[in-house]
Amino acid sequence: MKNTPISIIGAGLGGLMLARVLHVHGIAATVYEGEASAAARTQGGLLDIHDFNGQLALKDAGLVEEFTALIQHGGQATRVLDREANVLFEQHDDGTGGRPEVQRGDLRRILLESLPESTVQWGRKLTQVTPLGSGQHQLHFADGSTVICGLLVGADGAWSRVRPLLSDAKPVYTGTALIEAWLHDADQRHPASAAAAGGGSMFALAPGQGILSHREPNGVVHAYIALSRSEEWLTKIDFNDAPAAKARIAAEFENWSPALTALITDSDTAPVLRLIHALPNEHRWPRIPGVTLVGDAAHLMAPSGDGANLAMYDGAELAKAIAAHPGNLDAALAAYESELFPRSAKAAAEADDVNQVLYGNHSPHSLVKMFTP
DSSP: OTTSOEEEEOOSHHHHHHHHHHHHTTOOOEEEOSSSSTTSSOOOSEEEOOTTTHHHHHHHTTOHHHHHTTOOTTTTOEEEEOTTOOEEEEEOOOSOSSOOEEEHHHHHHHHHHTSOTTSEETTOOEEEEEEEETTEEEEEETTSOEEEESEEEEOOOTTOSSGGGTOOOOOEEEEEEEEEEEESSHHHHOHHHHHHHTTSEEEEEETTEEEEEEEETTTEEEEEEEEOOOHHHHHTSOTTSHHHHHHHHHGGGTTSOHHHHHHHHTOSSOOEEEEEEEOOTTOOOOOOTTEEEOTHHHHOOOOSSOHHHHHHHHHHHHHHHHHHSTTOHHHHHHHHHHHHHHHHHHHHHHHHHHHHHHHSTTTTHHHHHHHOO
16 A cells, blocks of 8 residues: 555645545655645634544544644633624533634644645646546646546545546535625724624524624634525625625624624625535445545535534545555445445535524524523
8 A cells, every 4th residue: 555656636624634644554645735835825714623523533643732732712612692692692611512613724734744744745736637447547737747646535625626536416505605704803993893702603693694703813703794695696796895795795784783793894804705515415426446535525515513524534534444454445445435425414414404503594593492401
């Protein structure tokens, strides 16, 4: 196996976890990433890392100590508000919740630092894959280079270029969009919004819409404005005109508390539209030699707090399957996928349930009920 070239497409959490756990087992792999460097773009905000999947992967990677040092204490605090900013439910962070919060960028950094320097090849954007037979594939990159590999792993997210080798499935818009916004130095400059956001996660909800936020380090409040609207409706908003876009989005929250709507109107950044797409819940593929998927490439689903955890868990489980079947790559992939498919289907169904709780007809009281023992 050490002589079998393993090519991983995508240097996200799933791809890096796969490379790291392979490295722990003495198996070399190369990660090809289209971005120019690790600092090419920001890596998003906080992630809650679960003790039943994401933390298990970090244990397999030998990175528990490094992970523990990243935890944002107090980040597991949760509150649910109505549209008038009345608190319907609140839970403080006593450190026992099993889902500590860390910055995605910091988590990615410790994975990168745990790998040999040459493992990740930056600026290598995959443009085409040519099957060569016997499980081998030729990879074509935008810089004109090519690579032949004995195992190809698509860790390249929602719009994976590897997935079409295995499946005709394509992500479909779920009907809900998130608009991202940020308040900086919130406690000083936006005290009412900072107070409403609390010290951890905040959910202010109504049927078909919501204002959600995370408390980030250094006085930052990171907000997601959720709207269940058609793509046609959303395309009529010009997000290149930030003031107009903010005003149009805020108009959907008429009669909501100003402390909440200020998370839209007073954002220190231009609003960023993120359409939520998903693959079929039961997405799977036939066993095809020399290729498989991890993370969103395999099971893109609506946000439920589990995406990054599943990607890391996939990567660790695939690496362990490869190590457990030396010299028999097809058996390794069959073992990995036999557990991946039911695990992914279950998580996708749960994600659908969570999003119905968040934005369904009984919101926000449905979320209070979910959180209440």
